[in-house]
Amino acid sequence: MKMKKLTALLLSVAMTATLLVGCGAKEEAAAPATDAPATEEAAPATDAASTEEAAPAEEAKTYSEDEILNLDMFITMPGSEINDDNEIAQMIAEKWGVKIKETWLTGQTAAEATGTLIASGEYPDLIDSDDMGILADSGALLPLDEYIDKYPEFKEKWFTEAEWEKFRWSDGHIYWINPFGNTKGEPTATTHNDEAFWIQVRVLEWAGYPQIQTMDDYFKVIEDYIAANPTMEDGTPNMAYTILCEDWRYFCLENAGQFLAGYPNDGSVIVNKETMTIEDYNTSEDTIKYFKKLNEEYKKGFVDPESFTQTYDEYIAKLSTGRVLGMVDQWWDFAYTVNDVFKQQGLDKIGCNYVPLGLTTEAGMENRWHTFDDTVNQASGVAITVDCEDPDRAFEFIVQSAMDQELHDLRFWGVKDVDYCVDENGLYYRTDEQRMNWADTAYQASHRCQYSYLLQWHGTSDDGINANKPEEQPSEFQYDMAQPLKDCFAAYGAGNYVDMMGSVVESNGPWFPMYSYSNNFTTDTPGGVAWTKMGEIKHEWLPQVVMADDFDATWAEYMEVYNAAKPEDFLAEMQAILDTFK
Amino acid sequence: MKKRKTSLADKIFVVCNTLFMIAFVVVTLYPVLNTLAISFNDGIDAVRGGIHLWPRKFTFKNYLTILGKENMITAVYVTVARTILGTLLALVTNALLAFVVSRKRFLFKSGLSLFWVITMYVNGGLIPVFLLYRNLHLTGTFWVYIIPGTISAFNMLVLRTYMNGLPDSLEESAQLDGAGYWTVFVKIISPLCKPVYATVALFVAVGQWNSWFDAMLYNRLKSEYTTLQYELMKLLSSVMNQSGNAANASAAGAANAAITPVTVRSAASIATMLPIVMLYPFLQRYFVTGLTIGGVKE
Amino acid sequence: MAQEQVKVVKDKRITWKEVKRQKFLLIVSFFMVVYGTIFYYWPLTGWIMAFQNYKPNRGLLGSKFVGLAKFQFLFEDATFIQVVRNTLAMGVINLATSTFMAILFAILLNEIKSTIAKKTVQTISYLPHFLSWIIVTGILHDALSSSGIINELLLKYGFIDQAINFFAHKEYFWPIVAFANCWKETGWNAIIYLAAITAIDPCLYEAASIDGAGRWAKIKYITLPSIRPTIMILLLMNVGNVLNAGFEIQYLLGNGLIKSVSDTIDIYVLTWGISNNDFSLGTAAGMFKSAVSIALIVIANYAAKRMGEERLF
Numbered sequence A: 001m002k003m004k005k006l007t008a009l010l011l012s013v014a015m016t017a018t019l020l021v022g023c024g025a026k027e028e029a030a031a032p033a034t035d036a037p038a039t040e041e042a043a044p045a046t047d048a049a050s051t052e053e054a055a056p057a058e059e060a061k062t063y064s065e066d067e068i069l070n071l072d073m074f075i076t077m078p079g080s081e082i083n084d085d086n087e088i089a090q091m092i093a094e095k096w097g098v099k100i101k102e103t104w105l106t107g108q109t110a111a112e113a114t115g116t117l118i119a120s121g122e123y124p125d126l127i128d129s130d131d132m133g134i135l136a137d138s139g140a141l142l143p144l145d146e147y148i149d150k151y152p153e154f155k156e157k158w159f160t161e162a163e164w165e166k167f168r169w170s171d172g173h174i175y176w177i178n179p180f181g182n183t184k185g186e187p188t189a190t191t192h193n194d195e196a197f198w199i200q201v202r203v204l205e206w207a208g209y210p211q212i213q214t215m216d217d218y219f220k221v222i223e224d225y226i227a228a229n230p231t232m233e234d235g236t237p238n239m240a241y242t243i244l245c246e247d248w249r250y251f252c253l254e255n256a257g258q259f260l261a262g263y264p265n266d267g268s269v270i271v272n273k274e275t276m277t278i279e280d281y282n283t284s285e286d287t288i289k290y291f292k293k294l295n296e297e298y299k300k301g302f303v304d305p306e307s308f309t310q311t312y313d314e315y316i317a318k319l320s321t322g323r324v325l326g327m328v329d330q331w332w333d334f335a336y337t338v339n340d341v342f343k344q345q346g347l348d349k350i351g352c353n354y355v356p357l358g359l360t361t362e363a364g365m366e367n368r369w370h371t372f373d374d375t376v377n378q379a380s381g382v383a384i385t386v387d388c389e390d391p392d393r394a395f396e397f398i399v400q401s402a403m404d405q406e407l408h409d410l411r412f413w414g415v416k417d418v419d420y421c422v423d424e425n426g427l428y429y430r431t432d433e434q435r436m437n438w439a440d441t442a443y444q445a446s447h448r449c450q451y452s453y454l455l456q457w458h459g460t461s462d463d464g465i466n467a468n469k470p471e472e473q474p475s476e477f478q479y480d481m482a483q484p485l486k487d488c489f490a491a492y493g494a495g496n497y498v499d500m501m502g503s504v505v506e507s508n509g510p511w512f513p514m515y516s517y518s519n520n521f522t523t524d525t526p527g528g529v530a531w532t533k534m535g536e537i538k539h540e541w542l543p544q545v546v547m548a549d550d551f552d553a554t555w556a557e558y559m560e561v562y563n564a565a566k567p568e569d570f571l572a573e574m575q576a577i578l579d580t581f582k
Numbered sequence B: 001m002k003k004r005k006t007s008l009a010d011k012i013f014v015v016c017n018t019l020f021m022i023a024f025v026v027v028t029l030y031p032v033l034n035t036l037a038i039s040f041n042d043g044i045d046a047v048r049g050g051i052h053l054w055p056r057k058f059t060f061k062n063y064l065t066i067l068g069k070e071n072m073i074t075a076v077y078v079t080v081a082r083t084i085l086g087t088l089l090a091l092v093t094n095a096l097l098a099f100v101v102s103r104k105r106f107l108f109k110s111g112l113s114l115f116w117v118i119t120m121y122v123n124g125g126l127i128p129v130f131l132l133y134r135n136l137h138l139t140g141t142f143w144v145y146i147i148p149g150t151i152s153a154f155n156m157l158v159l160r161t162y163m164n165g166l167p168d169s170l171e172e173s174a175q176l177d178g179a180g181y182w183t184v185f186v187k188i189i190s191p192l193c194k195p196v197y198a199t200v201a202l203f204v205a206v207g208q209w210n211s212w213f214d215a216m217l218y219n220r221l222k223s224e225y226t227t228l229q230y231e232l233m234k235l236l237s238s239v240m241n242q243s244g245n246a247a248n249a250s251a252a253g254a255a256n257a258a259i260t261p262v263t264v265r266s267a268a269s270i271a272t273m274l275p276i277v278m279l280y281p282f283l284q285r286y287f288v289t290g291l292t293i294g295g296v297k298e
Numbered sequence C: 001m002a003q004e005q006v007k008v009v010k011d012k013r014i015t016w017k018e019v020k021r022q023k024f025l026l027i028v029s030f031f032m033v034v035y036g037t038i039f040y041y042w043p044l045t046g047w048i049m050a051f052q053n054y055k056p057n058r059g060l061l062g063s064k065f066v067g068l069a070k071f072q073f074l075f076e077d078a079t080f081i082q083v084v085r086n087t088l089a090m091g092v093i094n095l096a097t098s099t100f101m102a103i104l105f106a107i108l109l110n111e112i113k114s115t116i117a118k119k120t121v122q123t124i125s126y127l128p129h130f131l132s133w134i135i136v137t138g139i140l141h142d143a144l145s146s147s148g149i150i151n152e153l154l155l156k157y158g159f160i161d162q163a164i165n166f167f168a169h170k171e172y173f174w175p176i177v178a179f180a181n182c183w184k185e186t187g188w189n190a191i192i193y194l195a196a197i198t199a200i201d202p203c204l205y206e207a208a209s210i211d212g213a214g215r216w217a218k219i220k221y222i223t224l225p226s227i228r229p230t231i232m233i234l235l236l237m238n239v240g241n242v243l244n245a246g247f248e249i250q251y252l253l254g255n256g257l258i259k260s261v262s263d264t265i266d267i268y269v270l271t272w273g274i275s276n277n278d279f280s281l282g283t284a285a286g287m288f289k290s291a292v293s294i295a296l297i298v299i300a301n302y303a304a305k306r307m308g309e310e311r312l313f
Helices: A002-029 A036-048 A087-096 A110-120 A132-137 A145-150 A152-158 A161-166 A201-206 A215-228 A247-254 A256-260 A285-300 A312-320 A331-345 A391-403 A405-412 A432-439 A441-446 A474-480 A483-491 A497-501 A526-547 A551-564 A567-579 B008-039 B043-047 B061-068 B070-101 B109-121 B126-135 B153-164 B168-176 B181-192 B194-210 B213-218 B228-236 B239-249 B253-258 B261-295 C002-010 C016-021 C023-051 C069-076 C078-110 C115-130 C133-144 C149-156 C170-198 C202-210 C215-239 C248-253 C256-262 C265-275 C279-306
Strands: A069-075 A098-104 A126-128 A182-184 A195-200 A239-241 A270-272 A277-279 A324-330 A354-357 A382-384 A457-459
Touching (some): A087 A405, A110 A132, A110 B126, A110 B213, A110 C265, A145 A391, A152 A391, A195 A256, A201 A215, A215 A239, A247 A256, A247 A526, A256 A285, A285 A526, A285 A551, A312 A324, A331 A432, A354 A483, A526 A567, A526 C256, B008 B261, B008 C078, B008 C115, B070 B181, B181 B194, B194 B261, B194 C115, B261 C133, B261 C170, C023 C279, C069 C279, C078 C215, C078 C279, C170 C256, C202 C215
Parallel strands (some): A069 A126, A182 A457, A239 A324
Antiparallel strands (some): A126 A382
């Protein structure tokens, strides 16, 4: 143990040394340590190397090994575990006194894992699940209201009063806080962190960057490309289009209909703003057209036949080879992993990166694929369970994760001079090597610690210069892009992914997104039962519809089964929720 | 014995039978040998397919990867512990129970038998059982692998049948010498039951070694009580988890992508099956006799 | 003293003295009953949940009774009917195919004259029994994938011109499960049949040979009738377990596309009981399974009795 730690220390010292050289001349200019944030940034790096020495007088308190509060956190998403002796996790522990061991979902569905916890009655200290409502009903979660009131500054900054209200569970308490989708400072969104039809830039480049507005255009260009280029340079056959539909991720198959019709991502239903009524996109004309097109492509052999049986990991592995030309997905569902691999393998240099397209049923329609506002999803978030022994400190750390810029930078940018450099204007930048390291999985496990399900900001940092996340730093974003991607953006006159989409800029209603309500439906109500059954039926039938020899007949059969699940019960309950906003 | 001339039909039969047996052996062995070959193959290369009985690009990396996983090492300890402890305990308790119900003059012989046979067909089901374990504070502990399943009616029946087949005179003569039931059990019956004990021990050991569902259900968050098969099951998914650690084991920087689930999973499969596969041929003699005599009602 | 005991043993009546002598047996029995009660019978009280709308934080006593509502939901739920059908179908198919394969293998193996060959084949045949379902399904998944050995062979010999995605077609699932079962257990199940065959008096075969009987005739008229009781008793024992045969493989191999043929009662219990946290519904489904199991075993036993075969009890 001692040995291991020592090695880690030596390593980080060595790395600091080499990378200091790496940061080069620019750094020298800013060398006089008058730059206040810079000294603070450097602090954790030094005290990692000097735990046994007395801390410098002006240093904040550092926590010793037995003072550190160890917390278990369970997240019902697959993720990569970091090593126990992760360097940044250790720095955070010493400075803020809390170390979190994250456990991710493996081998089970999210609902099964949560259900298992409830049945056993033993919980981790912190949890972020898809079934927060059930956890709250089972008495697993600690009401957070009092704790939130103890931090008025946090309370005011993180959510508005109305947003906090949305988090109130049926018993009047707030149990969880959604960590995502909040912006501070200036919005800096460069990625389309939403759903889209994605296409590899090499396809667009080959086709001479055509306008692609409908599914017909989309598949046409892919088909043409594959006819001309059946394989990649190394002989791997290209694959036109794949669909992920494992468990809850079958949104990649099921909900494109709402977007194609020009609606935003309300998820489970469409909201008609004019009449304030709930509509079912599962049966809409746009959805039928969408599936009919998929069916047509399937029959032509352009849809991956393993689509409906592949697991998420198989899907990610498939995308990582660079051979898949297109798919529907959410950015966050694939991009982080896949883009890292592309960079590592040099696939980004040959145009394997994906860009989003804002397709609609007919050309020229408005699209709302991109959500410009912060999306407050009150259906999930991070919660403290009743089994947590020191909820005060746990909550304090949650607050710090949002309010402490230094902590935030450490999580998302890394260690100053090791993972990023600061130029004379205080702007953070990274060298190629730093960028490569950051994308390397081994480095991620041993060094990087994002606590990615704790609170986090988009937008700009407190210093007003830098983005809270590197990928949103305009200079970083530009620099990080491989040439084919830059060319593609340039060809379409787009500055970034959001511009590629060309979605209508407008605010959504206060009910948005409706899925945040349906996600917490339980089988105690007829609507909840219908919702569960609809999901099961869609899971089973949508693939069959795509693979059908006779589309119309299969669709009719599907509709018969679908209607038997009483979707009207579900829609009625959703309407009742929408009515409260009238 | 008279040597009869083999007829044509007989010859055809022999040929067909031999072919059938060869096919049987191939179908049985090929998947295992194929897994073995893949487990020694380079990850990226394996994706191309076409590996059959011999690796194309030989490497030990996959095995290093699984050895590099902290959970795997824990899982080995837990699995070995539960297999040994669970088997010993199950053997002693089931043998005692079988001994009791096979005493011809025992008062509650049939009552006790029935009490246990019923449990073979009636059980509370997943949810009530889960709640029971929770109330007994077995969930989240190692003991949930050992205590609940120890006595099983099936194993008891196998043992009972075997013991019933032993001559009564042994017990009677021992009792003539003043031996109590305990002595009869330890000194007279048990030594004769070696084959059936070995059989039951093997049943239990294989069950313990191969189980994963209890680890997943009752020790979801206790990584210190994970089992080999559960780790293997998790390997079926989680590309990401692997690549992180895979790269740890391999020196090359960009090598993490060179390891794919198939090869690592194959390595894990082989490593997990190895101990039991190496052991069973030596126990064969015992379980065949044990099962034969114990399994069929006379 | 010794004299007396002999008398006691010979005596048919059970005396008080005898009871005292059985103290050890009684103590063991006591612990066995306590253990059995806790771990096998006590969970049955949980069946009360099936008649409640059970909420974990209210407990068995505090939850509301809803009568037969949960059962009504079950029998009106098309999915439940489906999973019952799947469980029964796969159970019966597996029982039939695995019994058939085991007998066939035992008989054919017995016909092999070379002892070494026989021993080798036999040892190999046990191998899959010792592999976990995790490993077996992993192997199966790879073998049946689009680049797996099965598709490779089918393509090579021109049976198909495009790889079949076996797990995307409902019609393949039951056969795959049956095959997997046979692959894993044929050798193991054959042990008992082989023993029964070995126990047949060789004179019978000798006599038949003298009468000019060929191999087939001998198998048909001597081997099969001789092992008939063994077959019957094993079938009987397994009928009650038909519904227990469906969890691991279906759980590990199933996917959304073929759910309607792959899901079994146990998976239904897991989905509703654990994933959807409806403990009551999960329990009700489990109760139904137990009831059907008992009904099956009683029917099988009765049928065996009518046909004059061996019985379990």
